[in-house]
Amino acid sequence: MEEKFEETHSQPSIMVPVGDLDTVDEGNGEDVDALAQELATIRQSAKRIAIIGSRNLTITHQQIIETLTTSLVMQGNTIITSGGSSGTNAAAIRGALKANPEKLKIILPQTIGQQPSDVQDQLIGVPNIIEHPDRAMMTLADASRICNREIISECQQLICFLSHSSNTLHKAVEFAEESHKVVTVFYLD
Numbered sequence: 407m408e409e410k411f412e413e414t415h416s417q418p419s420i421m422v423p424v425g426d427l428d429t430v431d432e433g434n435g436e437d438v439d440a441l442a443q444e445l446a447t448i449r450q451s452a453k454r455i456a457i458i459g460s461r462n463l464t465i466t467h468q469q470i471i472e473t474l475t476t477s478l479v480m481q482g483n484t485i486i487t488s489g490g491s492s493g494t495n496a497a498a499i500r501g502a503l504k505a506n507p508e509k510l511k512i513i514l515p516q517t518i519g520q521q522p523s524d525v526q527d528q529l530i531g532v533p534n535i536i537e538h539p540d541r542a543m544m545t546l547a548d549a550s551r552i553c554n555r556e557i558i559s560e561c562q563q564l565i566c567f568l569s570h571s572s573n574t575l576h577k578a579v580e581f582a583e584e585s586h587k588v589v590t591v592f593y594l595d
Contacts, residue, residue: 452482454511456557456587458578459494459567460594467594468497471567475501479509486511486557488550491524494567499528507533513557515549516541547574554578563588569595 455478457471475485475498485502487495489512502510511534518526518537529535541549551574558564564582568575570593582589 461493
């Protein structure tokens with residue numbers, strides 16, 4: 407009877423491989439430095455945060471972005487975005503303006519004069535706008551790609567709202583990751 411008890415209540419053994427425990431991966435030291443830099447950025451109380459994304463958003467998504475941006479500015483962060491009559495950029499601008507216009511930096515792909523009139527109206531009173539008359543002859547798509555890179559270069563963290571089919575924004579996210587920025591992506595589809 408004792409034998410039966412031992413058989414039915416014995417614990418299965420677990421095999422743990424020990425062959426590689428003493429080896430250390432001689433990985434790239436730059437990876438460790440990049441991780442340390444990203445961790446320091448996350449812990450920082452006030453950051454330069456870029457917010458970019460799709461123009462095609464529902465009102466609910468725009469309200470979420472506006473509320474998020476207001477909160478980020480109230481925590482002392484500076485928001486960097488571009489102009490836009492609707493969508494992500496417009497919502498980010500509205501949110502930052504509610505909290506503190508001094509904490510908003512807008513980098514335009516071209517000039518204020520090349521923006522639609524509703525965007526020009528939204529930019530009235532924004533103290534920190536950077537224009538690019540040197541890009542006036544470019545297509546808006548080309549100027550916007552350059553603008554996204556400029557925005558990302560100035561930030562410590564990127565928040566991007568996009569769909570899976572948004573090629574331009576995916577490239578912006580890749581650039582931010584390659585630049586070792588803290589990246590948060592919200593997919594809208």
